[in-house]
Amino acid sequence: MTQSDNPGQGAQMEFRGRMSYGDYLQLDKVLTAQEPLSTAHDELLFIIQHQTSELWMKLAIHEIRSAIVAIREDRLQPAFKMLTRVARIFEQLNSAWDVLRTMTPSEYTQFRGSLGQSSGFQSYQYRAIEFLAGNRNLPMLKPHEHKPEVIAALEEILAGPSLYDEALRLLARQGFDIGAEADRSDWRETRTESEQVLNAWKEVYQDPERYWMLYELAEKLVDFEDYFRRWRFNHVTTVERIIGLKRGTGGTSGVSYLRKMLEVELFPELWKVRTAL
Template sequence: MPSDADADAVTRTANRRDLEEGIRTDFSEDLSYGTYLDLDRLLSAQHPRSDPPQHDELLFIIQHQTSELWLKLLVHELRSARSLLMADELQPALKRLARVKHIQHTLTDQWAVLATLTPSEYAQIRPWLATSSGFQSYQYRAVEFLLGNKNVDMVRVFDHDDAAHHMLDELLHEPSLYDVFLAYLSRRGYAIPQDVLDRDATQPPALHEGLVDVFAAVYAAPGEHWGVYETCEELVDIEDNFQEWRFRHLQVVTRTIGHKPGTGGSSGVDFLRRALDLTFFPELYAVRSRIP
């Protein structure tokens, strides 16, 4: 009969996963996970400013830093989708847009973490933000520009940052994802109005009834236009997701500061609420009224 000591040894062994023989443990020369991801630099990039230190400031910093990483990936994927459409490669572009939607969901879900910050807790760290504001995120503006919400005034916010200013100025003058999609349709024989194809790329889209006519024909017979129909719905999904992100942002700001002005000088909640009226793809919503 086994002793109590033997039984304890069996229990400890059963509750332990031994390293397999082939698992690497010496990274004096080989590439490690931390080195590949540059974790030393990444994890040392949080610099709370509150004095005395406030526990919740790290949450606020990490929330926004991780958002910027996801925005970087959004820009990467949207640029790629745009290039693929320019090359008439619709299916790979749709794969990119599917990934964009998942990234958007992650960004929106993150608001739930920041919403755990109560008004009293946020008040302890807000003074240390000084004049910094999420409004000043150039990657967020890059995503908006890629989707078509162009605004030259936004570029001037980044006069102090040559790299950001250059990036946004380029995107301001380049066609948006929607512009490229419409050009793709024209090459495929769809009757895209010429003034739509020749429009000023620095301006946001304005509803064009002739373009609604084109999409009405697509939605009247989706089976005959499946790839185009699917792309239209993917774009609508992306806009819906973007609006959901905007709304969650609005709600989190409302619950933490009410109607106080924003740290960057905006009116705060009222300024954010006006963004809900903006649209990237006006004809893809207008066409819904045409469907019997």
């Protein structure tokens, strides 16, 4: 028996006027936020899977934003910790697909109609993560036009450098020639790959002991994208397992659309430098 199991051993048992565990976590809000629209047993699984994923994404956004600031201020050690946490968050998100895959196609069809036109590609937090990382696909602002506060938040992200932009600016501060990237100021558009940036990363990877901090930053970014790619792949696999090649509820081509997303590279030169070495 632990001390908390026995009121006589000092555990707080009276919470009138005091903050309890449920108060601190606002569990009354969290645990009443699930409102299935059908009587299907598996709809609660579907809702909780996506709500918890959004909570993890909220934390990922917090960590990526903080990492961007830390890199900008040349505080690389804290940035490494934050980026490691982001990778672990996506590892957690990957594990969540395993739970959702316990739902069979016939079980999903029992409540799929209740979703209307709602779809995961409309997640503004997912869009925020892509924008923060550097994939600034501006047409994807459109699904959020009915929410001015969401558009404002995404536009605020687009107005500043992405995570990868800050890594490249750090390269420039360290004396590397990254060409036109050093003078870029229009952050809204997704940047194009650069041979000079590739050569700069190649120099870092050819002498990691000399450029250890930059080398470690590069590997932290690759680690993040590695888990992010796995999350995308698991998403495709889960969708195909449950709905096959049907169109998505949001009107996309479903699996075909998700497969195209697998081709997107967040940090392209960091992947191509492996071939160049």
